Amino acid sequence: MAALPPVPESPEPPRRGRRKEARPGELLDAALDLFVEKGFAATRVDEVAARAGVSKGTLFLYFPSKEDLFKAVVRKNIAGRFPEWDLEMETFEGTSSELVQYCFQTWWERVGSTKASGLGKLMLSEANNFPEIAEFYRREVVEPGHRLIRRILQRGMDRGEFRPLDLDHAVYLVLAPLMFLMFSQPSLSLCIPNPDTFSAQEYIRLQAENVLQGLCVRPT
Template identity: 40%
Template sequence: MHFNHISPAKTRAQKEHRANHILESALVLFVEKGFSATRLEDVARHAGISKGTLYLYFENKEALFKRLVEEMVVPLVQNAEHEVNAYQGPCNNLLQQLILGWWKMIGKTSLSGLPKLLISESGNFPDLAEYYVKNVVARVRRLLTTVIQRGIAAGEFIECDAEGVARVILSAVVFPVVLQHSLGIYDTAFENDRYQRAHMELILNGMVTKR
């Protein structure tokens, strides 16, 4: 009774933690089966709680999904932006660093399922899709475009359609992660490093033999 103020603090942290745990479980299952085909009972079981407990943390199934997207990616985008702003040095290094960062922060973590999930569900959640495009997709693309423009200005890169190139590069970076959570499972394995190496070499030097 005397130190009651401790309990709510502890509870608050626990509550936060529990909510994150549920979000992780939801992410895994939503990515695997899609939003509609995922039963809340499965999410609960996966999180080790009961069906009813879910509703102590999230208003309903849709709210659970929205929190998933809104709370898990934006911080990472901000990180990348800071990194680019602070960077001094050759742009191809920066480019490579960003791509590696993508794999480290997203591609190899549980977040890697999010792009696939958003692609799958955008038709049913237009608001969320718009939010994601605005706060993630567009920002990342702008970032990459900036880097390329900086490289052109520095004479490091040839004069090219910076945004077009940024889009091409992003496709080649994001798509494998999307496949990883979908058709990739049924395909022959292909080493990630090898893919990344081929990608970097291709975009830096092209494939045509120089005369």
């Protein structure tokens, strides 16, 4: 019996023939790049579409305005991750000191060392010109971030691991070193004399230890 002829491999689909559901993610990645590189005001939607390899009309099918596009970028990279982070905090089995160290390290790995860290710097520089966007960022990033840190500190106090704290101000003990690292990117050489020898991971480790020196209950 003669062998069947081999089935020819399907050719690679052209770029325009990709699945539609793949395009929103590509648009959000391109938008993140451009927003961080150029800022909100200077970024044009046609540039985002071109970088993602689609038409401007395709972009507007998913995101009706540049504001909607920016909000989607923030939700994908930061705001949309708070449910995951809240669950991690609730199920964490170590001490509160270990939880603080874990939060410092994972923040760096998931946000601080990525392009998403540039979104906070962008908002700091452009908030006054775009109050609606600033209010959105405050509501969906700043406030949930503060609530998460407060819960971590309250956990430590409830367990007798942390001394009594004014949580309205103590949250900034945790935030301050992270904000320095975030806002110094990518202009590290302006803040640090020898940026080539600076290790962000070592900085994070030392800052976590330093914060915990102030938080933890001291032996009598």
